[in-house]
Amino acid sequence: MTDLVILDNEAIQALASPSHSKHRHALAYVQVIASRKQRAIDIQTVVPTTVRVEAGWDRASRAGAFLNRLRITDSPLDPAAANTAAAIRIRSGVSVADAHIGAVIGSAQAARITVVTSDPADMRRIAGDKSVTIAAI
């Protein structure tokens, strides 16, 4: 079964810019994931598409070229995810992007779910009763 790693806005911003103070820290996560993939461990990295919007990551732009090479899959805000995210936003008052992260957590079938985030408290709130590992960037 897959391990799922979900990236939040700051994780994406830190990865995107070599001048970001947490760039090396964010790259360490990706390097660990890359090493595990090489050992045939089933691990996937995803970004909810609203997080991508918030972080300003346009896959069609030159600025997004490095991020595009990191095998980070889009998790789209489809109608079902939008319903779940809306409920989370009403219940928790979090941002649209964080509510979308909550929807991704809620629908994930992964053996382990890890969220790389600068806001562990919000992530614990949106995860509900789902078991989630928080990696604080």
Add this chain to the structure above:
Amino acid sequence: MRLPAALREAAALAVAELGVAPSATALTAAALRAMLEAIVLQAALNQHYQDYPRARPDLGDLVIAAAQLDGHPFATQPERLRRAAAEITASHPAATPDEVLLWAEARAMPAA
């Protein structure tokens, strides 16, 4: 694509007995896809490290990241992990983050 007979038979057995994939072809394709993905990802990182040498995480950074991703109890003790990384690197320069974590756990066990 030609596969060694023993490997092909092992794949067929894994599909038939363990249900790991719909077919041996699907299993082979999935394994190949995963390995290519890993190679491409590492190549992207290596190119980035070449362009930005200071961005390359050291073993201490990697063991902290691994501990955080796994929710390891030592994830909240980065100094302990950096110390363990420094200790193990002295004798095992090619140590992996998982080996450092094991070393940190061993160091934390009370002496018998």
